[in-house]
Amino acid sequence: MSKADAPLQRVIEQTPGEPQYHQALEDVMDTVLPYADEHPDYKRQNLIERLLVPDRSIQFRVTWMDDEGEVQINNGWRGQHNNAIGPYKGGLRFHPAVNLDTFKFLAFEQTFKNALTGLPMGGGKGGADFNPKGKSDAEIMRFCQAFMTELHHYIGPDQDIPAGDIGVGSTEIGYLFGTYKKITQLHQGALTGKNPAFGGSCVRTEATGHGCVYFLQAVLEHQGVQLEDQRCALSGAGNVALHTAEKLLQCGARVISFSDSGGCLINADGFSQKQLQQIQQTKTRHGGSLGDLKLEGTEYREDAKPWEAEYDIAIPAATQNEIEEVDARHIIDSGARFLCEAANMPTTQQAMSQLREKNLCVIPAKAANAGGVAVSGLERAQNAQRLSWSYKKVDQCLQEIMGDIHRICVDYGGGGDQVDYIKGANLGAFVRVADATLAHGCY
């Protein structure tokens, strides 16, 4: 262990049983520690260790009643990682496989991602081990009400502002916001991703997917490559995947796959606009499966991932660690030149090493999917101003923010036509969070 590594190793030893959190820390520290070593300012005041340890992790019980009148109990969490730049900000995830480790890794990632947007937002993340699949609308509403009854103690427009993520879309945000208002008697921007009818922002629903394509366009342009006609393999069939596909089709690219927890759907010639709409209709709200769809020219592969197809750009948009070593080999064999991470930390460390060894251009999630939280930041601004901006204005701001993030990645990632986007995003974000943290003194 080198001296520079010591704080990282200490934090890892102190947090056994949190492999995803360790993975996220190691991924960032891989580039940050050598940089900090050369910049004595960043070695002052135990800064690295302060950035590795979350401000706090909150856990609470969520008690609710199902349609049969049975009392059900779930665990809820809110991870508040760092608020040096602004109030904690990050989504809520409802999924049976989450635990404290999940939210610690996501809140850490969120801190760095939010810093890249240039907006005053710190990093947080939360949710519950509640499975919305197979639940009635009434059950989901009662769960959201019970969840917010606990969560409201820890959030507020200048304290911590949650939004959606896996399993939490605009319907759930509506139920959560309704409960927040009822308890606090305040109609204020304590949540983002709201319906524009009561304080939400235009473009927020599509922002993560559209922003991802704006970023991808900037990367390709930097390398003199056109997005038009590129074959893109997507995983996932939720908010991020479907809006990424929507923007890719608008840009003339071809989308050749989607996937969900049951399998993947391939159309080697590319899905049409009409087919995308059919997929959207099936997948919107919990329950529909890609396997139910009978679309011309498509092939459904049960229990399979989409990476064995032929394509130019891989875009994982489902969940963490979905790209394992075997998938990395398929991506390399497909001849793809780019991997654009739309989901958070979708690539295992072993898979990432293989992809980087083959010089694949990897666009990290904290840059590629920052568009969602960026528009959440714009939603906060609109709520504070008591204004609603037009679609055109918000979309323009989103494009500018994604362009700015690209410039940061180029500046810190080596410039030229061999930009290291992982290094660029990590260092660009680190400098902002570190400078703000140091300016606060020992706090």
Ligand code: NDP
């Ligand atoms: P959704 O819940 O809308 O969709 C998730 C999709 O991924 C679904 O199609 C789901 O399948 C699939 N999926 C989830 N887990 C698995 C799994 N273990 N194996 C296979 N498929 C899986 O979530 P989002 O689209 O909102 O989020 C996707 C990713 O993007 C996440 O990593 C999230 O953190 C990240 N992200 C989301 C943002 C947002 O604004 N929503 C912002 C920034 C990042 P099924 O339909 O069968 O459940």
